[in-house]
Amino acid sequence: MDEKHKLVPAVGREVIIFIVIFTTIFGLIGHKMGVINMINTIMRSSYSMIMDVCFYIMGVAVIAGALSGILGEFGVIALIDKLLSKLMGPLYDLPGAASLGVLTCYMSDNPAILSLAKDQNFVRYFKNYQLPALTNIGTSFGMGLIITSTMMGLKIDGSIKAALVGNLGAIIGSIVSVRIMMRFTKAYYGTDDSSLDFKELENRKLRVVREGSVGGRAINSLLEGGKNGVDMGLTIIPGVVVICSLVLLLTNGPGPEGYTGAANEGVAFLPWLGEKLSFILSPLFGFQNPSSIAVPITALGSAGAAMGLVPGLIESGSITANEIAVFTSICMCWSGYLSTHVAMMDSLGAKELTGKAIMSHTIGGICAGISANLLFKLFMLF
Structure with a gap:
């Protein structure tokens, strides 16, 4: 979809508001860290990213793309769609092929689903309003295997049951x-248009090869x-x-x-905010110690960093297996979505709905x- 532009006054109220907000945020961060330290941290964090x-x-996307290509070429995606459409449809309003995206992200990370979205033999099962939701369902299962196995291996009674x-x-x-x-994508795209104009494939009895x-088809599908x-x-x-980089700066x-x-x-702003909201969040999540809120707050930006906090909480006796269950669900469902949602929605050509995707996933993670x-x-x- 082409970007939409409009004409506005060259200098107006918007400029003043932006300058005030920008200088306030980075002025406060620079005051706490030191301006030179802040600039160096931003540059080095960006390089590290x-x-x-x-x-x-x-690397994950290349492997996932190659796997998607060969699975689509030889009909495995078509088979998965046929077998799981009765399950994915009622639960998610998505075709059965979306389950391949779930499995791919569970075995690797959120953006792995983007490689599938480039495969015509995958995309053809989706309508336009369903494609942006790949960001949400893929992120919900990102790093699932890593998170689950890590939580199961923690030295705390009931960790295996809690992770499951x-x-x-x-x-x-x-x-x-x-x-x-x-709800947002249906209002934006409607529900009738298919994602690809393959009229002869609408009955799903044919596929492109x-x-x-x-052998040549296998090699070409892998490479493409x-x-x-x-x-x-x-x-x-x-x-x-x-x-x-911004999320880490605030986390x-x-x-x-x-x-x-x-x-x-x-500057640890998000954990500080989480502590202030712990009187609401702790009862909902069953946390016995307010310090546990640091894990889901950190998971907003990085699931890996969030998991790194858990052993310290176990050593201090601050958590039980109940918290492990909650940590697993939130780290897996959110899996650093603030760090990837914007890029993923942009890659899917639906950046206009990025705010809606983030809001939807915030609610989904809390419900998880x-x-x-x-x-x-x-x-x-x-």
Whole structure:
């Protein structure tokens, strides 16, 4: 979709408001960190994002794209759609092929679903209003295997059961997130237009394949799918670097030696905000200690960083298996969505709905945590 532009006065009230907000935010951050330290941290964090995160995501996207290409070429996606359409339709209002995106993200990370969205044999099962919701359902299961296995390995009684319950909570959160997002996408796109104009494929009895031998088709589908992964990896770099650097700046605190301008330092604003809201959030999530709120708050920007906080909470005796269930569901459902949602929606050509996607997923993650809390308490009765 082409960007929409409009003409506004060259200098107006908007300029003054922007300058006030911009200087206030970064003035306060610079006052706490030191202006030079703040600038160095932003630059080094951005570099770290590109080298450690973006290239990793690109690698995941290349593999996921290659896998999508060969699965689509030989009809596996068509089979999955046929087998799971009866399940995905009532739960998510999505075709059965979307389950492949769930599995791909669960085994890797959120942006892996973008490589699937470049595959015509995958996209053809979706209508226009369903495609933007891939961001929400993919993110809901991002890093699921890593998070679940990590939580299961924690030295706390009931961690395995808690991690499995957390997965159930994440599923509930994903349904809430996708269903809310669908209300916005239906209003924006309508419900009639197909994502691809393949009139001869509407009955889903035919699919597109490449010409040539079986071996040639396999190689070409792998390479073309991998190329789509490279394109996606490059596309998401601006969003990941800008948004994730800002989120980390607001999430992390100073280093062991204070503010030095090192990468990933910050002013710990989001954890502070979480502490202030703990009187609401702790009862909903069943937290026994207000410090536990740091985990879901950190998961807004990075699920990996959030999981890194859990062993310290266990050592201090601040959490039980109930918290492990909630941590699993929220870390899995949110999985750093503030760091990736903007780039993912832009890559899907639906950046106009980015705010709606973030709002929907915020609600979905909260519902995931609440559901895990209630389900774990229920299971402990038996």
